[in-house]
Amino acid sequence: MEMPPSPDEAAARETIIPTQTGDTCGCIPPHHRKMWRFWGGACFTILVLAAFAQPLLALINYAAGSELHSYILLVPFVSAYLLYLRRDQLRRKYVIDFPLAIVSLAGGLGVFVFTYWLGFAGRAPAVNERLVLLTLSFLCCLAAGGFFFFGRGWMRAAAFPLAYLIFMVPMPDAMAEALETASKSASAEVANVLFHLSGTPFLRAGAIFQLPNITIEVAQECSGIRSSWVLFMTSILAANLFLKTRWRRFALVAFVIPLGILRNGFRILVIGLLCVNVGPQMIHSIIHRRGGPVFFMLSLVPFLLVLWWLRKGEVRTRQPE
16 A cells, blocks of 8 residues: 655655646746747837838828828728737737748848848939838838747738738839829720710810810829729728628629729719809819819718628528528
């Protein structure tokens, strides 16, 4: 029969606390390791923000003074809110992913060094291109910290909120010009159809419409590229939040392309009819100069109807399951 342990032996056994790895060396408990990773990631983020303080302040000033890029100021808050919504889905078990952390950090530092090397070499990029490169470098460094401190599983769960930060990158000038030209041409075609349907007599030469009492031209400023881009961002956000099936998400995002063109054509029609029926002075009215938000809000009506229809169909198909 086994003898009961002596008081000294019992005390010795109680002082041995096994760790998660099965050793008795007094390693850091799992809870403390999680806290270390959390605070380490927070400190790393602060260091990255400090290192990129000058480019980020330049980006804020650039966005605040730009009609096209003013949406950038809201993107970090949207991403933070999306992370908050997914807080229960984020993995609690953190596993360092060295390869992806090193690749992300190397990419970010490479772009950072390349940008300043261009300046030293006398080929400094324009303000827009410089901010594009430095913002990409900043996002790559943030991703490196995520892979190092939280791991691939956590980054996969937070993929959409973090990927949405790509809209912090300003639209390159070449891309903006190409989109404006395409949107202007498409809007002129839609306006041509709408003028025919309205019964308004007119003559057209390319982007120029000769109406009774006035001749209007669809210029680059009439492309509505900012409203269309914000609508595109909104569709991506709404598709992720309210739809689950991939094809419905794609359908909602694809729908905003013809919707944006139709909105611009309708705006040209309204301004043209006001100039014909009220007077040529309406070309200088507030509805022409500052009417973009009004027509953007109008475009949200069919957008929300399509979103409601897609979500209703998704709920109907999931009910039997």
